[in-house]
Amino acid sequence: MTITSQDQKVRGKNSYTFDEFLEKRSSLDWYKNDPILQKALKKYAGAKYEQIHNELQHFSSAVSSRWNPLAERAARPEARPSMLHFDAFNHRIDRVVRPMETHQLEKEVFGAGLFSSKMPAWESFAKRMLIHQLGEAGVACPLTCTIGLIALLEQYPNEDIPELEQILQHTKEGLEGDFAIGAQFMTEIQGGSDLPANVLEAVPDGKYYRLFGNKFFCSVAHADYSVVTAKISGTDKVSTFIVPSWLSGDKDKEKRNGYEINRIKWKMGTAELPTGEFQYNGALAYPVGPAGKGVAIAAGIVLTLSRLEIGIACAGFMLRAAREASLYGNFRTVFGKKVKDYPLSVRTLKKIEDAAHRTTAGAFKIYHQFLFLDQPLNAGIPVDQPIELRKQLFNLRELVLLQKICATNEGAEVLRDAISVFAGHGVMEEFSSLPRIFRDIVVNEQWEGPRNLLLTQIYRDIQRVTDWYPSADFVANVLEGASQETIDRFAEQLTDLLQRPVCGEVSEASMEAAEEWDVFCDSFFKAYQKIALEELQ
Incomplete structure (x- = not known):
């Protein structure tokens, strides 16, 4: 049998x-096509809802259609951040x-003035x-760190x-259209999350300080300003500083501070x-907040806001996973039926959607409570406050910690389940x-305190206030x-656990x-989240 060229084209x-x-996915608007997001905003934004709703109609289009492709291209392995330590003339620039x-993406996201006093909080x-639905995209962590830096400067003028x-103005309102980016460098090689173990030295220099030593995990290495913890010479307590990446006139020369x-x-x-390892050789640093209170300041303000933002990010991650898994389940046909028409698959899709909502x-x-309490960031629960306010502040503190560990843990499960809906295509990076x-x-699950550390902190917090x-x-x-019945059950469990050796010596x-x-x-x-969801109905 002779196979003709025409046969070859057909066979x-x-x-x-x-x-x-692909067409349906690319045409989705992440706000307009998300009823739960609109419903939650309507409940909590109150009188400002219509104004914010209309603004988000335009903003969401930019995120979904213009920024998303930028984020995808920036995530290619060959595009990963790298270092150029010297220029052609042997000048150390560390670009x-x-x-x-x-x-x-960074220019447009920060140019939106998300932290400006002109923008309503909701x-x-x-x-x-x-924005968090983009994933990290090189902007999520910088946004989070900038929030903490701004709050620190506002708390301690x-x-x-x-x-x-000037740094506050540059990060919050922008200077001549340029919005600065913040970072937080606290971790050292010997301590990890153990900030009291910091050994970076701050040497007094008039009203300023000079930093000497090493920081081992410095995310947002390209930032304009960073919050840095260090010990002032001759003391054993950690203090907090703001360090500019460049001094006046040096940024264009790429001469670091x-x-x-x-x-x-x-x-x-x-x-x-870009997460780097930094060596300080006399960097000029501005002290912020009371000397020797750096751990409390970092935990009470900077880390609290970072943990709060991680919870917001997890919600964004899950909403995107739910949306795209559902879309694919409605599209893909296997063994003669749509993926969504198999009980096991629809169970997975519902589990993903329920967790996202x-x-x-x-x-x-939680954010509503944060705004309601009006600047609830502090280095502890003030003993001079009325008892009911103290309780509300304590509730918020623990909810932020619980959200951080629970949402990241469940978020990883949700993303894994969503990937499974795509089957083999789910692990394809370009798909x-x-x-x-x-x-x-x-990664977010490890930042700002890993699970076991925060579980310990929550336990000790609750024990500490029982009086x-x-x-x-x-x-x-x-x-x-x-x-x-639900309240009684959890109260009984908690009362029992507080008498158990959760943080005792290792034993069975x-x-x-x-x-x-x-x-x-x-x-x-999850019981708290369920109540929050029921309140939206």
Whole structure:
């Protein structure tokens, strides 16, 4: 049998195409096509809802259609940040090399003035939740760090150091259209999350300081300003400083402010974000806040806001995963039926959607409490405040911690489930954003305190306040709106666990108690999220 050229064209031809799925995915508007996001905003934005809703119609189009492709291209392995230590004339410049797409995305995102006093808080919140759906994209962590830097400067103004007011203006309102980027460099090689173990030295220089030593995890290595923790010479307590990356007139010359970037780390996620190792050789630093209170300031303000933002990011990650998994489940046909028509698959899709909606509702409710309490950031629970206010501040503190550990943990499960809906295509980096966002959320789970550290902190926090805030009252207040049966069950569990050796010496009993504490925190916070979701109905 002779095979003609015409036969060759017909034989083996596969006409299958993903074009229908791709067209629908690219035409989605991440705000307009998300009822739960609109419903939550309507509940919490109040009288400003219509104004914010109309603004988001335009903003969401930019995120969904223009910024998303930039984020995808910037995530290519060959586009990862790198270091150029010297220029052609042997000048040490330590330039952080990033792709054009990241620069463009950064300029537009920060140019939106998300932290300006002119922007309503709920508008900024909703816009950030949309931006987080891009994944890290080289902008999510910089946004988060900038929020903390601004809050620190607002909490501790210092007229003796006018540079701090200029830094606040530059990051919050912008200077001549340029919005500065903040960072926070606290971790050292010997301590990790153990900030009291910092050994970076701050040497007095008039009203300023000079920094000497090393910081080992410095995300947003390209930032304009950074919050840095260090010990003042001759003291054993950590203080807080703001360090400009360049002194006046030196940025264009690429002459850094008395420090070197040794290298950029190779991370499993948030790969577009340059995380470096810094060596300080006399960098000029401006003190912020009371000397010797750096750990409390960092934990009470900077880390609290970072943890709060991670919860918002997780909601964004899950909303995107739910949307794209559902879209693919409606498109893909296997063994003669749509993926969505198989009970096991639809169960997975519903699980993803439920988690996304619950997490989003919880993030909105916690942020509402944050705004309601009006600047609740502090280095502890003030003992001079009325008892009811102290309880509310304590509730918020613990909810931020619970959200951070629970939303990141469940978020990784949600992303993994969403990837499974795509089957083999789910692990293809060019097929969807889900593998990239999965890695991002795993990294976010470790930043600002890993799970076990924060579980310990929550346990000790609750133990510490039992003399003025009984554990049963804490449960009842946090789960207000739940059934009495639910409240009683969690109150009984918490009361029992506080008598167990959760943080005691290692033994069979303490490990069993620790396991039960982990499970309790997860189920307790999901109960809170469930209430928040029911309140949207």
